[in-house]
Amino acid sequence: MRSSLFARSRLGRLLAPVLGACLVLGAGFSSAHPATAAPLPTAPAAALATPKAPLPSAVALAAPKALLPTAVAPGGPVTKAPDQAYHPATAAIDADLSAGKLSLDDALLYKLLLLRSQAGLPRAYRPTVSLHDGTPIVMDITASLAKASPTVQQYIQYWLASPDARKKLAAPTLTGVRGPAADAARSLLGGIGALAELTYTTPAGHFAVHYYNSGTDTSTLAYAQELGGYFEQSWSYYSGHGYSLPSSPFKVYVKDLGTGLYGVAYSGGIFSDPYIEVNKNFAWAPPNNDPAGTAKGAMKVTAAHEFFHQVQYATLSGPSRAGESWWLESTATFMEDEVFDYVNDYYNYLPTFYSNTNRSLDTIGGGYETVLINKLLKESYNGGNADVVKDVMNGIGLFTSAEESMNAVLTGKGANMKDGFQRFALWNLMTGSRAGGGYYAEAAQYPTFSNFQGNYTLGPANAAHRNITANVPKLAAHYFRITPEAAQTVGKSMTVEVQRASDAGLATVVVRRPSGATEVTPVTFGADNKGKVKVNKFKASNVTEVVLVMSNGDLSNSQSFTWSASLDKPLDLVFLIDTTGSMWDDIANVQAATASIVDTLDHNSEDWRVAVAQYKDFPVYPYGEPSDFPYQAALAFSNNKAGIVAAVNTLSASGGWDWPEAVYSGLMGAITTQGLGAWRPDAHKAIIMMGDAGPHDPEPFTGNTLFSVVAAALSAGVGVSSTPATPAAKTPDVGIMGTNNGAHIYSIVIGWDSDAYNYFSQLSHQTEGEVFRALNASEVVAAILNAIGSASDGASEPPSCEPGAKLTWAAPLFPPDPYHLRLADSLDIKFGYGDCGRFIRDESVMVLIQDQATMNDPDAYPVVAWVYGHDIAIDDGARQYSVRFDPSRYGLAAGTTLHISVYFGERLAGQALVVTE
Numbered sequence: 001m002r003s004s005l006f007a008r009s010r011l012g013r014l015l016a017p018v019l020g021a022c023l024v025l026g027a028g029f030s031s032a033h034p035a036t037a038a039p040l041p042t043a044p045a046a047a048l049a050t051p052k053a054p055l056p057s058a059v060a061l062a063a064p065k066a067l068l069p070t071a072v073a074p075g076g077p078v079t080k081a082p083d084q085a086y087h088p089a090t091a092a093i094d095a096d097l098s099a100g101k102l103s104l105d106d107a108l109l110y111k112l113l114l115l116r117s118q119a120g121l122p123r124a125y126r127p128t129v130s131l132h133d134g135t136p137i138v139m140d141i142t143a144s145l146a147k148a149s150p151t152v153q154q155y156i157q158y159w160l161a162s163p164d165a166r167k168k169l170a171a172p173t174l175t176g177v178r179g180p181a182a183d184a185a186r187s188l189l190g191g192i193g194a195l196a197e198l199t200y201t202t203p204a205g206h207f208a209v210h211y212y213n214s215g216t217d218t219s220t221l222a223y224a225q226e227l228g229g230y231f232e233q234s235w236s237y238y239s240g241h242g243y244s245l246p247s248s249p250f251k252v253y254v255k256d257l258g259t260g261l262y263g264v265a266y267s268g269g270i271f272s273d274p275y276i277e278v279n280k281n282f283a284w285a286p287p288n289n290d291p292a293g294t295a296k297g298a299m300k301v302t303a304a305h306e307f308f309h310q311v312q313y314a315t316l317s318g319p320s321r322a323g324e325s326w327w328l329e330s331t332a333t334f335m336e337d338e339v340f341d342y343v344n345d346y347y348n349y350l351p352t353f354y355s356n357t358n359r360s361l362d363t364i365g366g367g368y369e370t371v372l373i374n375k376l377l378k379e380s381y382n383g384g385n386a387d388v389v390k391d392v393m394n395g396i397g398l399f400t401s402a403e404e405s406m407n408a409v410l411t412g413k414g415a416n417m418k419d420g421f422q423r424f425a426l427w428n429l430m431t432g433s434r435a436g437g438g439y440y441a442e443a444a445q446y447p448t449f450s451n452f453q454g455n456y457t458l459g460p461a462n463a464a465h466r467n468i469t470a471n472v473p474k475l476a477a478h479y480f481r482i483t484p485e486a487a488q489t490v491g492k493s494m495t496v497e498v499q500r501a502s503d504a505g506l507a508t509v510v511v512r513r514p515s516g517a518t519e520v521t522p523v524t525f526g527a528d529n530k531g532k533v534k535v536n537k538f539k540a541s542n543v544t545e546v547v548l549v550m551s552n553g554d555l556s557n558s559q560s561f562t563w564s565a566s567l568d569k570p571l572d573l574v575f576l577i578d579t580t581g582s583m584w585d586d587i588a589n590v591q592a593a594t595a596s597i598v599d600t601l602d603h604n605s606e607d608w609r610v611a612v613a614q615y616k617d618f619p620v621y622p623y624g625e626p627s628d629f630p631y632q633a634a635l636a637f638s639n640n641k642a643g644i645v646a647a648v649n650t651l652s653a654s655g656g657w658d659w660p661e662a663v664y665s666g667l668m669g670a671i672t673t674q675g676l677g678a679w680r681p682d683a684h685k686a687i688i689m690m691g692d693a694g695p696h697d698p699e700p701f702t703g704n705t706l707f708s709v710v711a712a713a714l715s716a717g718v719g720v721s722s723t724p725a726t727p728a729a730k731t732p733d734v735g736i737m738g739t740n741n742g743a744h745i746y747s748i749v750i751g752w753d754s755d756a757y758n759y760f761s762q763l764s765h766q767t768e769g770e771v772f773r774a775l776n777a778s779e780v781v782a783a784i785l786n787a788i789g790s791a792s793d794g795a796s797e798p799p800s801c802e803p804g805a806k807l808t809w810a811a812p813l814f815p816p817d818p819y820h821l822r823l824a825d826s827l828d829i830k831f832g833y834g835d836c837g838r839f840i841r842d843e844s845v846m847v848l849i850q851d852q853a854t855m856n857d858p859d860a861y862p863v864v865a866w867v868y869g870h871d872i873a874i875d876d877g878a879r880q881y882s883v884r885f886d887p888s889r890y891g892l893a894a895g896t897t898l899h900i901s902v903y904f905g906e907r908l909a910g911q912a913l914v915v916t917e
Helices: 010-014 045-049 088-098 104-116 135-147 150-159 163-167 180-188 221-240 294-315 318-323 325-339 345-354 372-381 388-395 402-411 417-429 581-604 641-649 663-671 706-714 754-766 777-794 834-839
Strands: 197-201 207-212 250-255 263-266 275-279 454-458 464-472 476-484 492-500 505-512 518-522 530-538 545-552 559-567 571-578 608-615 632-638 684-691 743-750 770-774 807-809 819-822 827-832 845-851 863-868 873-875 880-885 897-904 907-916
Touching (some): 104 135, 104 150, 104 180, 135 150, 163 197, 163 250, 207 221, 221 250, 221 294, 221 325, 275 294, 294 325, 294 345, 294 388, 325 345, 325 372, 325 388, 325 402, 372 388, 372 402, 372 417, 388 402, 417 476, 417 545, 454 464, 454 559, 464 476, 476 559, 492 505, 505 530, 530 581, 571 581, 571 663, 581 608, 581 641, 581 684, 581 777, 608 641, 608 663, 663 684, 663 706, 663 743, 684 754, 684 777, 706 743, 706 754, 743 754, 743 777, 754 770, 754 863, 770 777, 845 880, 863 880
Parallel strands (some): 207 250, 250 275, 454 476, 571 684, 684 743, 743 770, 819 907
Antiparallel strands (some): 197 207, 263 275, 464 559, 476 545, 492 530, 505 545, 608 632, 807 827, 827 880, 845 863, 845 897, 873 880, 897 907
16 A cells, blocks of 8 residues: 555546656566574574665655655664665765755666666665665656756666667767766766677567676676576466566667676667666675575576566566556566475575564565565465465455455455455464464574564563553564563463554464473454453473564554553462252253363362352241351362362252242351351452242342342452341442452353343443353353353453442433423333453343332332343443443332442442333
8 A cells, every 4th residue: 555645546647757767667686594494504693784765655755755764673663665766885875865965867877887787876875785686776766757857867767777878879979068967977888888699588578688708797608508498487477377578579688787696677768678687797796595606596586586587577567567567576486486486585584574573565575585475375375376476466456456466366266355465464473483384384494583562571570561562563573572481380270461552453362382282372352352362371491482472463553552461360260059959950960060060160270169058048937957157167278179070079959948048147147258268369250140930139148139149249259258237229320349358259150041141241230240040961061161250351350440430311301300201102211331341241231220219128129121231232332331221121110219239240239210201
């Protein structure tokens, strides 16, 4: 995607000042080679530090190029515009041009000397690094040529023409052009001379290889024949795969291009047809894997690479070519490996790519370094067929960038650029020592990834790292590495939480174990763009590393993320089970699965304890039988698996007379840990309660009510009495409950009893637990496992939650306070959830409407209506829930005062109203 709407328009591309100049798109090759990719040796640091330049976009051609840095530190700002022609060797010239110390004519002539005669340059403009690839300089010259004086234009056009074309033209002069730059450029005159040009035409007739038998370009017939053979192999491959090819015989010139430059592909201009120049000598080439030797391998990939540029020229229009320079180089590098797979010269570019994965794909070096995006398309999305590159090229046009075309191709394969780039970011991590099946075919030969934007440890010294921000550029990825501290010897679970700005950003958590096993978990984001992943048994002997990969597959915009990582609290869990007679089959199923249930706990963390308790009912008529009891401990807190299994096996179903049970007494015993030991102060305190009947409310003999049990749970672990005084019977006022550091109740309702579900829901929601339903005994174990998962999630540090979730009302509700509502009208109850939306699940939201006059009467049933689960409408755009209440449905009398309460996530809000005529 271009950097502005203008750049994406037909006008923006066609107005680029390329008129009167030969459009030259070329491919040179960096001599840098990887530091770690076997079997290549380590490259000099200087070689690795010099990025190759991308070619200019059509819009970038319209203005003189500003001074750009010669290196960009990983994670630092990228000041180079996408696809702008740039080479470190031109930095000093560009600086003086921008400062007004050079005219455009002078700057262009000095850049021409960079390509043709560096000895003529002033010392300040002589390159301090190898050119590697002179094509960006040629493109830079071409981009601004239309703005030069006519004399300079003609002079430079002549020197960009092919050698045999220049022989047929009168050598231009710089008549009337004064100054040091013109004086130095005049030294180029006479450079053609009368050298005899020899031609070898390949037997198939597709190439005419021109070479010389004297002068600096001296070569041999054998060299021309060998080079011609490699070009013919390239022709055969591209022709066989249905690519558009240029006319033949195509001209190739063997030239002395100096150390570090492989070749250049010219698209032709007003003085010559397209042609290619190839270096006469590759003795200096960086290592490759060609069994015939490095030099021959370099010749082969040069032929395939440069000729693919001619394929590109035959397919794409001039403005499209000018605007897609990174992709042109990326695909040409990819295709050289398709034609000559065993050479693997592209390994030389990977260290630069792996040092810049945090930058936009179209701004890394000259494009060669991004070859792996095409490897991904071929190997992951096209079944190993390289023709996917042709599909992308055929989609590029004046209005469609390479990135947009790539997105369209992926869409046709059931994906998109967002998904593809997430996979690309993951594959780029899984290389070198991390390589394994399912990623790049040659991943083990690539550098081991190390370009982390942050390295963090978790353990006794650092239990959490919070609110770390990352701004990921378009088509880029950020990587954060989290490892256990050496002192982290207890296998706690660890949670990674991520918030993104929009759905263009995706995240993946990769866990590597000492055994070599790798666990890859994409982060599932909710409607609030938040998600989290739990890592089990996070300790030094069990986790090698956790890597959070943030990818941005947006074609235009950067993406912001905020993430946190924290060790979870220890988990203290009480299994509280209704053991009355109706529970016989439920208990039997739990006993059969207890061992696997405990294994699930142990899989997540070693820092857990389980206690077991039961409840029936009061041992007096009409509540229960003489053998009943309201609460009984079966096992104190323990992490002994055999002991837990044995304790659960002692439970038996019996008793119970009426339908409600001593639920509140059972909970009070669990909350105050009677006979169970004590809660650990730093633990997440969880009670998994399962039963098929609701409570007595209020409870006989104890006076326990829903609200007194909730109050005890919220204060668990701080010395609460087992039978606290019942508070004034009122629903909490409008506001927030806050974070519960006490006991959290995770309820499992067995069967269809609506009263049981309603009471269990309130107990769970008001203590920030969760309610689960098992319709019969066969679903009980699954519900327990889900409850364990939720309780384990609750052990992670709670996220921040913005305050102020208030009820709002839609007409016809009217004042005074309390609000009034006519019997004949309906009321729309609305309430927002803000940043707490991460806690919202299908059945975790509830609206309770109570008759306030009977809320204090123990013999009355004050509940008028419950609304929960799927009956509550969700508007994610407005971050709001809504419920409709029709008072006429419930036979209410005028003057009835109702209290409406809303329970969800961490919030509890309420409001009174009066029903009138």
